[in-house]
Amino acid sequence: MRLSREGRQGLTLISPTLAYALVMLAAPLTMVVTFSFWTQNYLDLDTTLTLDNYREAWGTPIYQVLLLRSLKISLIVTFVTVLLAFPVAYFLSFKVKRRKALWLFLITIPFWTSYLLRVFLWKVILGYNGVLNSALMGMGFIDEPMTFLLYNLNAVVLTLAHAWAPFAILPIFVALEKIDRSLLEAAEDLGDGKIRQFFRVTLPLAMPGVVASTLIVLIPTIGDFITPKLVGGTDGLMIANMIQIQFGKANNAPLGAALAITSMLVVASISVVIFLAGKKFGGKVE
């Protein structure tokens, strides 16, 4: 195929970046897929192709439990985060008239402080001798520290909902900003009340933003192993912790690769479902 001059120039210009992505992303991903079909015995790598790792990853109760739990936690986190974020995005788009950029900037600042430290700070806040307990005891609201705050699923959900807040707010905000305000006026003129307007006009048109936020929060949450390790206790451990262990202490990289690919496939299929559902229930924003 002969390329036009413009096509050639464009391809030449993008080729270094593309080459980088091929070498640093496509090659490693291919490698990890291959790896998941190999087996490892201590230091010896057996390169006969086998499905053993997948059999182990899907068949062993511990991995099933961790995968299901990760999925459950990620879905809860995503739901809570997006639900909490929506009113804020709505407020920014519809109620704030001036200084929108300043509000957005204020929302993003906490996100730019070290992720590790933010997660850790929740541990400090929720801990037995932590900030919340010591403050409440100091003020005389409680007599002894509350123990249900830290090292469980709630702590993981709270911490992650906090960590991903700006990522949930921004896409919804952008979608809301795009809504033509005259549509709302039209709905009002045609007799729709505020609530009907919201459910029949605003929400369907905001759907692409909601889907984007949902995916942006869901995908990385599955792969997080810091939060479960710091605030999750034993009940909060997730599949990513197991992947990390397989690549580290357990020294079984092929099994780790199989677990990683399994969780990636699960996330990908859920993402597709969410995307299609959003398309079905949402309106078109052009």
Next chain:
Amino acid sequence: MKTGSALSRNWLVFYAVAYMVFLYAPVVLLPLFAFNDATIIAFPLSGATTKWFTVLWETEALHSAVENSLIVALSTSAISTLLGATAARAMARYRFPGKRGIVGFIMLPLVLPEIIVAVSLLVLLMQLDMELSLWTVVGGHVLICVPFSIAILSSAFQGLDSSLEEASFDLGETRWGTFRRIIFPLVLPGVISSMLITFTISLDEFIIAFFLTGTDVTLPVYIWSQLRFPTKLPSVMALGTILLALSVILLILGEWFRQRAAKRQGIEASATGGFM
């Protein structure tokens, strides 16, 4: 009707303020306990001190971690902005076959869990028998920073008026001359903004650094190792305070440059462009 809308307005304001408190609760604690004169992180506070900052000053391991992180973050920001700029320019200026697929593939790291990126790079490096070092960390960081750089720079390149370029050619400038005297000055603020943001991302990135670093650790990996020791916590708080101040300054600068870029091109700076 009037009272109804006033009520809903107030409800939303109240909610938004409460949300901001939730968002800032952990962040406010950093400076609070960094200057608190006690080894345990709990209320009530027991008086101000700067000794935790002095402790930082005297910790050798921390200094080398900071140095490593600076090397990684500076290299990452330079390389990813260069790769991001060429890609953004190609996307904004040219039509070429397979454009959607190529761009989608380059932006893919945005939607991949970081642990997948980290693990697959690790597997590749193991197979190639390559030593883990700061450069392997840079390699991983560039991969995840390029999409951010492209997102920032594509608005800068899209805002370029192509008639300026044509005018420059008509007036006898060469390609290089046009780039140096027209394009580069116009996108420079976007370039600086991209460099600052990728620098900040790399400086804070933990998961990839954790998997790909060798014996030289970066700052987040160092902090991770310190979190196990309760006595080290106040100085970690002090360190966090410094990092917070630094990121905020860098981000304000980045945003300022981005808005200047938009102004130069005579377009309104959109409120979200820089962060999306």
